[in-house]
Amino acid sequence: MSNILIVIHVTDNEVKKSVFSAAAFAKQAAAFAGGSYSLLAIGSDLSGATAKLATAGAAKVYTAQAPDLGNALAERLAPIIEQVLLAGSFKMVVSPASSVAKDVMPRLAARIGAGMASEVVGLSFDAGRFTYLRPMYAGNVNGAVQIDTPIEVVTIRPTEFEALAPSGTSPVETVAVPAPEPVAAKIEYLGFEKAVSTRPDLAEAAIVVSGGRGMKAKENFVILEELADLLGAAVGASRAAVDSGFIHNDFQVGQTGKIVAPNLYIACGISGALQHVAGMKSSRVVVAINKDEEAPIFQIADYGLVADLFKAVPELTAAVRALKG
Amino acid sequence: MKILVPVKRVADPDNANKVKISEDGLHVTSEGLEGKPNPFDEYAVETALRILEDGVGSGNLRGEVVVVTIGPEDASREVRQCLAMGADRGILVVGDDERLDSSIVAKVLAKLVEKEQPDLVLMGKQAVDGDSNQTAQSLAQLLGWPQATFAGRIEVPADLASAVVTREVDGGAAKVKVAFPAVISVDLRIVSPTGVDNTVCGQKAYQEGPRYASLKGIMKAKKKPIDQITMDQLGVDQTLKVRTVRFTAPAQRKAGVKVDSVETLVAKLRDEARVL
CATH class of the missing domain: 3.40.50.1220 (TPP-binding domain)
Structure with missing residues (x-):
């Protein structure tokens, strides 16, 4: 059994298409390894997002909500992801390569002593192991990598996996958010300056x-x-x-x-x-x-x-x- | 204040299209390509100098900048380049890039931090060969330090005890304040003229980009020490967690057609590609 955990950070209750691309990746991985995939959503308020997240085909949707989680600080997010990972029997944790994921996932990997593959564009499975394809050298070379740790940490390029069509309704479980660790007191969130644009999100625009x-x-x-x-x-x-x-x-x-x-x-x-x-x-x-x-x-x-x-x-x-x- | 700047040697990124995959697909070779400091790491060296300088481009540092690399012995050349920019001394950890992953590199750096006790580790957000973007974050975790990744601007008060970092993130900029000791990774805007404000330099602006070494800087760098150490001496477990099992050439897009006018272009986009 190899279960997969998708992790996403939600801002303003907006569920991005990349969640469904990650679901497509996780579905493939789970099918290869004979398991299921679940989804962990983290944010300050997920009330308007949960229903949509429940249509990503996950066995379960975990929600972790607390007022300060909207700030997406890695020092705060990594322990929450670790808690959910270790409570389940997850073999892989994956996130679309947003700036939050790029910030948090390597911290998580070091925390749990796991190897990590960044910005994966392809997946194969052979003799019981995953092989991830990832671009290197400014896209001039693809490296096929394998991870030798019990849990594998992955970020994917959502553009390379066709988004799953929303369907069904996953059960939702609320996660007890752990108290901040001492290191979280060493970093203070001061604010966000939104790039002024009325245009669609560059990463998801048609x-x-x-x-x-x-x-x-x-x-x-x-x-x-x-x-x-x-x-x-x-x-x-x-x-x-x-x-x-x-x-x-x-x-x-x-x-x-x-x-x-x-x-x-x-x-x-x-x-x-x-x-x-x-x-x-x-x-x-x-x-x-x-x-x-x-x-x-x-x-x-x-x-x-x-x-x-x-x-x-x-x-x-x-x-x-x-x-x- | 002491700043540790890890710098990776990479094959000349301006010629990244000239790297070759060996016939057996097991190696990437960059023969004939010049080694260069990873550009983002070079920006980190520039940033460290700007944080500690007592005047724009003065070269007088209110502390020490230590450059560390992990690589073959001749990677001391790239370290020397950073010393010529104005860093104080170097450390070369002997290692073979093919036998490293981000996890081992983070562990080596954590050991060096233990030895050197810097107040800040400042590094590029990613190396432009492996493109993993992991080491700074993993190092921060290993040290139990806060992290501020993808810094586009850093403000440091005169007491050099913390930094306000403007991080380049999806959809805008996030501002955080980190107390030192901390790990900061830098993005490319950090070397814009006002990317660093260290309070003491006032409103004066730098030139765009990392500084060039002056002739005086190059001469001085020849006498600056570069200590050499092995991973065994540091006591680092060198078991790979991530192995690259083969390299392949990515699929290339093919050239399409040239059109002779905007009118033809619009017609093709509408009728042939059906995207309008």
């Missing part, structure tokens, strides 16, 4: 319009924003654009930034550095607009337009507007 060094200045991103708003798209950027100060780090798409896989990815003035491509290559359709016809982005784009983006993007916006009537 369409992404991205700009690179070719945007030349911060002010020029407005032409991408117009197109994005018309398409209901998120705005992204290459690391070069972030480094040049055109846009906040939160919008960076790439191996060390956000991993996206929208239906349509429109790359404007992006040369196509490997670092960037590693973060968007699973997109279904890629459009590249760049005035340099030698730009490597054209090697991976389904549709390439060699043009000055300052002319082409407004034209595209006008054409889409006309199309939408």
